[in-house]
Amino acid sequence: MSRDSVRWAATFVALTLAAVLFRADISFVISATFFAIFAMSWSFFTSYSGYLNLGHVIFIGMGGYTSAILNYHLDWPMPVSIVIGSIVGTLLGWLYLNPIHKRVSGLSFEMVSFLSIIALTNLVLSGYARPLTNGDLGLSPLDGIFSTLGFAIGIAALLCLFGYGYSRFLSSNSGKIVDFARESQDIVRTAGADPHRYTGRLLLLSGLLASTGGALYVHYSGAAVVSNTFELAFMIRIVVIAIIGGRFSLYGSIVGAYFVVFAGFLLKPVVSSHIEFLIIYGLGFAIYFLWPKGLISILEVAIRRVVPGRKSVQ
Amino acid sequence: MFENVVYVIIYGLIFASLYGIMTVGFSLVCGLGGFFDIALPAYFMVGAFMIVELSPYLGNGTMLIVAPGLGLLCVAHYLLFIRPQRDNPYRVFFATILLALGVESLMAKFFSSGYTFKIAPLLSGNVNIFDVEIRQQLLLGGAVGWIALFGLRYISHNTNIGRAVIGIPQSVRGSQVIGLDVVRIQAIVYGVGGVLLALGAYFYGGYLGVSVHMWAYPLVIMFTITTVGGLGSINGIMIATVLVGWLEVAVVTFIDPRIRAFVILSLAIAILIFRPRGLAGKRIG
Amino acid sequence: MRSGEKKPDLDSDLSKRLLGGRPLSRRQFLKTAGVAGAAIGLGTGVGGLLAGCGDGGSSGTTGASGDVIKIGIMGPMADPTGMNVLRPAEMMIKKINAAGGIIGKQIEIVGPIDDHWETAQAITAYETLLKEGVHVILSGSDDNVESALLSRIGQNPDVLYLSMFASTQGHMVNVRDDYEKFKGYFMFTAIDDGLYYCVEEPAIMLKEKFGWNKAYMIREDMVWTEGIEQYFKDSAPQKGFEIVGIDVVPLDVEDLTPYFRNAEKAGAQMIWTMISVFGEKLANQAWDSKVPIAMFGHNGILNDYGYWERSNGAWGPMATTSTWGSLEKHSPEWRDFLTEWFTTYSDDPRTPMWLGECTWRGIKAYQEAVERAGTIETDAVIKELEMTYYPDAPVAGGFYGPGEGIWPHTWAMPIDEAERAKADPTRGEGLWMSSTLNPMTQWQPKEIAPADSFVLPGTPDDYGRLVTIWPPALAGGEYQLPPFFPESPNA
Amino acid sequence: MPVLEVRDVGKVFPGVIALGGVTLNIEQGEVRGLIGPNGAGKSTLITTIMGVHRPDSGSIWFRGEDISRMHIWDRVRKGLNATHQTALYVPELSIRRHIELGIMVNGFPATDVMLIAETVGLEGEMDENPDVLSALGAKKLEIAKALSTRPSFIMLDECFAGLSFEEGMEVIEIIRKIAEERQLTVLVVDHNLALVERVAHVTTVIDRGVVIAEGTFEELFSNQDVVDAYMG
Numbered sequence A: 001m002s003r004d005s006v007r008w009a010a011t012f013v014a015l016t017l018a019a020v021l022f023r024a025d026i027s028f029v030i031s032a033t034f035f036a037i038f039a040m041s042w043s044f045f046t047s048y049s050g051y052l053n054l055g056h057v058i059f060i061g062m063g064g065y066t067s068a069i070l071n072y073h074l075d076w077p078m079p080v081s082i083v084i085g086s087i088v089g090t091l092l093g094w095l096y097l098n099p100i101h102k103r104v105s106g107l108s109f110e111m112v113s114f115l116s117i118i119a120l121t122n123l124v125l126s127g128y129a130r131p132l133t134n135g136d137l138g139l140s141p142l143d144g145i146f147s148t149l150g151f152a153i154g155i156a157a158l159l160c161l162f163g164y165g166y167s168r169f170l171s172s173n174s175g176k177i178v179d180f181a182r183e184s185q186d187i188v189r190t191a192g193a194d195p196h197r198y199t200g201r202l203l204l205l206s207g208l209l210a211s212t213g214g215a216l217y218v219h220y221s222g223a224a225v226v227s228n229t230f231e232l233a234f235m236i237r238i239v240v241i242a243i244i245g246g247r248f249s250l251y252g253s254i255v256g257a258y259f260v261v262f263a264g265f266l267l268k269p270v271v272s273s274h275i276e277f278l279i280i281y282g283l284g285f286a287i288y289f290l291w292p293k294g295l296i297s298i299l300e301v302a303i304r305r306v307v308p309g310r311k312s313v314q
Numbered sequence B: 001m002f003e004n005v006v007y008v009i010i011y012g013l014i015f016a017s018l019y020g021i022m023t024v025g026f027s028l029v030c031g032l033g034g035f036f037d038i039a040l041p042a043y044f045m046v047g048a049f050m051i052v053e054l055s056p057y058l059g060n061g062t063m064l065i066v067a068p069g070l071g072l073l074c075v076a077h078y079l080l081f082i083r084p085q086r087d088n089p090y091r092v093f094f095a096t097i098l099l100a101l102g103v104e105s106l107m108a109k110f111f112s113s114g115y116t117f118k119i120a121p122l123l124s125g126n127v128n129i130f131d132v133e134i135r136q137q138l139l140l141g142g143a144v145g146w147i148a149l150f151g152l153r154y155i156s157h158n159t160n161i162g163r164a165v166i167g168i169p170q171s172v173r174g175s176q177v178i179g180l181d182v183v184r185i186q187a188i189v190y191g192v193g194g195v196l197l198a199l200g201a202y203f204y205g206g207y208l209g210v211s212v213h214m215w216a217y218p219l220v221i222m223f224t225i226t227t228v229g230g231l232g233s234i235n236g237i238m239i240a241t242v243l244v245g246w247l248e249v250a251v252v253t254f255i256d257p258r259i260r261a262f263v264i265l266s267l268a269i270a271i272l273i274f275r276p277r278g279l280a281g282k283r284i285g
Numbered sequence C: 001m002r003s004g005e006k007k008p009d010l011d012s013d014l015s016k017r018l019l020g021g022r023p024l025s026r027r028q029f030l031k032t033a034g035v036a037g038a039a040i041g042l043g044t045g046v047g048g049l050l051a052g053c054g055d056g057g058s059s060g061t062t063g064a065s066g067d068v069i070k071i072g073i074m075g076p077m078a079d080p081t082g083m084n085v086l087r088p089a090e091m092m093i094k095k096i097n098a099a100g101g102i103i104g105k106q107i108e109i110v111g112p113i114d115d116h117w118e119t120a121q122a123i124t125a126y127e128t129l130l131k132e133g134v135h136v137i138l139s140g141s142d143d144n145v146e147s148a149l150l151s152r153i154g155q156n157p158d159v160l161y162l163s164m165f166a167s168t169q170g171h172m173v174n175v176r177d178d179y180e181k182f183k184g185y186f187m188f189t190a191i192d193d194g195l196y197y198c199v200e201e202p203a204i205m206l207k208e209k210f211g212w213n214k215a216y217m218i219r220e221d222m223v224w225t226e227g228i229e230q231y232f233k234d235s236a237p238q239k240g241f242e243i244v245g246i247d248v249v250p251l252d253v254e255d256l257t258p259y260f261r262n263a264e265k266a267g268a269q270m271i272w273t274m275i276s277v278f279g280e281k282l283a284n285q286a287w288d289s290k291v292p293i294a295m296f297g298h299n300g301i302l303n304d305y306g307y308w309e310r311s312n313g314a315w316g317p318m319a320t321t322s323t324w325g326s327l328e329k330h331s332p333e334w335r336d337f338l339t340e341w342f343t344t345y346s347d348d349p350r351t352p353m354w355l356g357e358c359t360w361r362g363i364k365a366y367q368e369a370v371e372r373a374g375t376i377e378t379d380a381v382i383k384e385l386e387m388t389y390y391p392d393a394p395v396a397g398g399f400y401g402p403g404e405g406i407w408p409h410t411w412a413m414p415i416d417e418a419e420r421a422k423a424d425p426t427r428g429e430g431l432w433m434s435s436t437l438n439p440m441t442q443w444q445p446k447e448i449a450p451a452d453s454f455v456l457p458g459t460p461d462d463y464g465r466l467v468t469i470w471p472p473a474l475a476g477g478e479y480q481l482p483p484f485f486p487e488s489p490n491a
Numbered sequence D: 001m002p003v004l005e006v007r008d009v010g011k012v013f014p015g016v017i018a019l020g021g022v023t024l025n026i027e028q029g030e031v032r033g034l035i036g037p038n039g040a041g042k043s044t045l046i047t048t049i050m051g052v053h054r055p056d057s058g059s060i061w062f063r064g065e066d067i068s069r070m071h072i073w074d075r076v077r078k079g080l081n082a083t084h085q086t087a088l089y090v091p092e093l094s095i096r097r098h099i100e101l102g103i104m105v106n107g108f109p110a111t112d113v114m115l116i117a118e119t120v121g122l123e124g125e126m127d128e129n130p131d132v133l134s135a136l137g138a139k140k141l142e143i144a145k146a147l148s149t150r151p152s153f154i155m156l157d158e159c160f161a162g163l164s165f166e167e168g169m170e171v172i173e174i175i176r177k178i179a180e181e182r183q184l185t186v187l188v189v190d191h192n193l194a195l196v197e198r199v200a201h202v203t204t205v206i207d208r209g210v211v212i213a214e215g216t217f218e219e220l221f222s223n224q225d226v227v228d229a230y231m232g
Helices: A003-021 A023-049 A057-072 A078-103 A106-125 A127-133 A149-171 A173-183 A185-190 A195-221 A232-245 A250-267 A273-290 A295-306 B002-033 B039-085 B089-110 B136-158 B160-167 B172-177 B182-208 B216-229 B234-254 B257-274 C004-019 C042-049 C080-098 C119-131 C143-155 C169-177 C192-210 C223-239 C257-265 C279-288 C305-310 C332-344 C354-373 C378-386 C415-423 C425-433 D042-050 D072-078 D095-106 D112-120 D135-147 D165-181 D193-199 D217-221 D224-231
Strands: B126-129 B132-135 C068-075 C106-114 C136-139 C160-163 C185-187 C214-220 C242-249 C270-275 C294-299 C318-321 C440-444 C465-470 D004-013 D016-026 D031-035 D057-062 D080-083 D153-157 D185-189 D202-207 D210-215
Touching: A003 A023, A003 A149, A003 A250, A023 A149, A023 A173, A023 A195, A023 A232, A023 A250, A023 C119, A057 A078, A057 A106, A057 A127, A057 A195, A057 A232, A078 A106, A078 A195, A106 A127, A106 A232, A106 B089, A106 B216, A106 B257, A127 B257, A127 C223, A149 A173, A149 A195, A149 A250, A173 A185, A173 A195, A173 D095, A185 A195, A185 D072, A185 D095, A185 D135, A195 C119, A232 A250, A232 A273, A232 A295, A232 B089, A250 A273, A250 A295, A273 B089, B002 B039, B002 B132, B002 B136, B002 B182, B002 B216, B002 B234, B039 B089, B039 B182, B039 B216, B126 B136, B132 B136, B136 B160, B136 B182, B136 B234, B182 C279, B216 B234, B216 B257, B234 B257, B234 C257, B257 C242, C068 C080, C068 C119, C080 C106, C080 C136, C080 C332, C080 C354, C106 C119, C119 C136, C119 C143, C136 C143, C136 C354, C143 C160, C143 C169, C160 C354, C160 C378, C169 C185, C192 C223, C192 C270, C192 C294, C192 C318, C192 C465, C214 C223, C214 C257, C223 C242, C223 C270, C242 C257, C257 C279, C270 C279, C279 C294, C279 C318, C332 C354, C354 C378, D004 D042, D016 D042, D016 D057, D016 D210, D031 D042, D031 D165, D031 D193, D042 D080, D042 D153, D042 D185, D072 D080, D080 D135, D095 D112, D095 D135, D112 D135, D112 D165, D135 D153, D135 D165, D165 D185, D165 D193, D202 D217, D202 D224, D210 D217, D210 D224, D217 D224
Parallel strands: C068 C106, C068 C136, C136 C160, C160 C185, C214 C242, C214 C270, C270 C294, C294 C318, D031 D185, D031 D202, D080 D153, D153 D185
Antiparallel strands: B126 B132, C318 C440, C440 C465, D004 D016, D004 D057, D202 D210
């Protein structure tokens, strides 16, 4: 067994244990796992391609809304609509973002993706799209997925499966080429390849998980509304989680999601929500300033102390 | 119809001026540093609350304290948070997102989440221009904004520091090579940006109300104008802000107010994709 | 409904919507987080992640044994909205417990649990309450959140879910379509047609007083106002109004003056507003711009006294549906409640807003239902709740009973009346009159405000007084033209 | 038929005419020199041939095919490559990975890596990061990277810049070696006439974006235009 498969199997076991341990608060575990899915898929593209993608929720929203529309308007059975939604959502998001990432990079890409989700949110809410999206009310009730231990373990499996796939991709030839593309597209061009072909693959893989997660998420939420799909606030929440966890690490996103959800869980009974936010953001800011690589870097140090000789968890 | 056209022209120019002074700091520091400082719109909101809170004590002199105060706040923000990591645009971006959210939470702790309309205008009457009623205070805001923009443009073309700000390529390293103290220049731009933010907050907040959420839409506006005009270009800001101002008012007046945001954002996205340097700016990214 | 000959049209339209299972409309008032549109309160949602906790199982239990009744509270607690659920609950339950509880059982509040207006948080909040074994959940969140909770509410019909804020009739349709599943779902809040008539009624009053008949509507671009626009088009002309224009305003609007200008240019004599999200902006900008047109409507947020203080009484041309009647004319119970609130809390919300009264009514209704049933057993309580009837209720809560048709019956109307209405459509007229009692209040300078207008004890009264102008039963004064109005606006 | 034909290529940058109609034919197996004073348009010519810029006028033909509108990577796949004036590398990635890149991208056998390393003389430093390399090492890495795509024609831009004469001779050895062993056609660009003279069969001189002369060094320096360009 490869090192990656051992690590991701161990991660899956750890997440399953967490779910079993917290089965009384399983919706909190599920919430954390969903955010881990979103943050990891975001981090996969953003960290390794060098494009700061603020439009990641396009995948989540396209997957979520497609599945919701199939289930709500056409009464397709939920599993079918989730599968179709994931695929269609991935394609729609990719067809939009891929040409843009070929065309503009750096700050321009950041801005295009940022402005795109605001425009999309506007569009989804507007009267023009209302027959399809139900505007601000959203598509509800959808066939729901409920908070069960089985579902928590299921999405943890999805997370780890993609985590494993991502790790394999990063250590494949394509991944090695992407390493160059991130730092210098010219190097890849003069080596005889279009760097965007490889970053485009990264985007597609990143989108596939996000879109699948989005399709599952709207059914778990019971409704497709902008606030759990396209909204900027949702995007930023994902970014914040990835930053706190450590964005150059797939595991970092998981740590970040569990940390942030956990912190809220612990703080909520103690302080009012403004203070709760303040503490979380303050903590996030401090963590980011002191350890720009996020919580995972602290964890790495700890692991290295306990397991001598072991290299970075990434 | 004629009246509507007059309305669009005048209101477009007024909003253009307010948007312009809101955006100057953002666009220039981003152009200089090659990063996005998301915290600036949050300071815009903080400035508006400073005005609201101080005006009962300081009356008409409020702005004399708030404008430099916000300028200093922005300089301090730069020195504390941005300078240590200014070479890494991603770090700046992430740090300022967290900072902006933290500032909003902090403000929400102390202020109601509703809107406040306690900024007293200097002028209270209306003016009638070709049958279009305009508040004097709003006209004043527009005028002050344009004077500030043109003044800044003049300074930037006729002083060493100004030329440095405009002339510096985005690469900070490049400017160090030609012997300029980038930290000092950026700090000055932050200061000037802060003063203009305060000015913008005074007129914008006085007209549309002040709330702890009032940084989100300005952030979109700053992004859009920076995009359309081109990063770090005063001429670009002036062109883009007029375009956005007119377009916004024209869409609302002549087409459908519901697609206002969509039209403006689409314009910005199209310009980013097909002319990434903006209408008058340096190439970004 | 209000007029026999046009009812069939409206009915068929409605039935198409409702029977299609599509939400008719929605009101999401006071989503102060900014705007459901564009760059909406970036922050509000972000921390949203910080989810609470959840429940282990998908099927909740009521934990129906023991001597306590557990009432769970959820909503956006950093916001006046959540406070409008929590505060009435705390105030009332303290009193109820002191008086010996409900049928001898003490009430225990579980929560409040913050949902941050956010779906994932709402789900964990809901499931946490289930885990705590609550009997009743009082929820003060918007339609968005309720959309997300519906599937879980349907999973747990044994836990009563009293919605204080979300008012979409489309949600209630679930009850009618699958009663066994959704029987525990009650909407203790105004329903959309009521919101329309609580604007039309005072408009008729103003028409008679000033002779105005040119009506202009400004509505926000949300689902709930779509249905209201349809009512407007159908009903207003028959009441002698000329519709001179309708503006649909995006939620991320910053500047409302263009719409006032449109109305002026159209020669409007009165502007009917259907606004929830940006009510504060609307009122202030109208005042600031000295719009010489009477303006009134549903602006839920403006009911809070804190707002009046913040805005220096920027009220002028506005009159708004509120839960406040003139104090002297109100029931002593409600007056005491208002007074207690105002003297207890000094931060926002200074006074109960609309959903504050909904919570007050909801808890009362629950208390009375349990007392009538003599048990807290869910089905018996549901049966009694369905018979809830408050003829004096300013706000119409709504719910469907088994096998009901298009119209839900409301707590402002006895259930047998609803049954008769179904059999005889022409009865609808009287029926809906009684459910649209949201009073209209107006701010007036204290020099001209009548003596019995709404002044709370301890109010500094610097900003003037609230005067109820409609309905006649509660009216404490008459609509006053703002000082900058022309003598006879556009008349 | 020439390997590379540059037909009357013009390129204008804002305010500057970088190339004013350059025509250049290079035959198979040739080692061609390209010289010219600073700002003459040498680098622009190379980047235009590589496809970094599109020519504003004229066309570029490679092995009988018009490549003027091709992407860089397609030109590389056709067998064209170049080294860069300033070494292009990623400091965090090893020299081995730099050489592997072109091989992976094109699906060549992994054995190429060591062959190339030996050819340029980097075999002892394969696991180092490129920023430890000397100026000469950086040139070698540039050549190795270019070789990794199995080109049939390579252009060496400023290939002696920053090197001592002895180091320059070492590079010349490498150029001779690859020209012979791999039957490569080479375009050597520099302004160090002494070194270019030692390796080029024929040399082209450009100045202000136009070719002013072409021939052996002897021929060139009897040409008054060339002398003027260099002295004036």
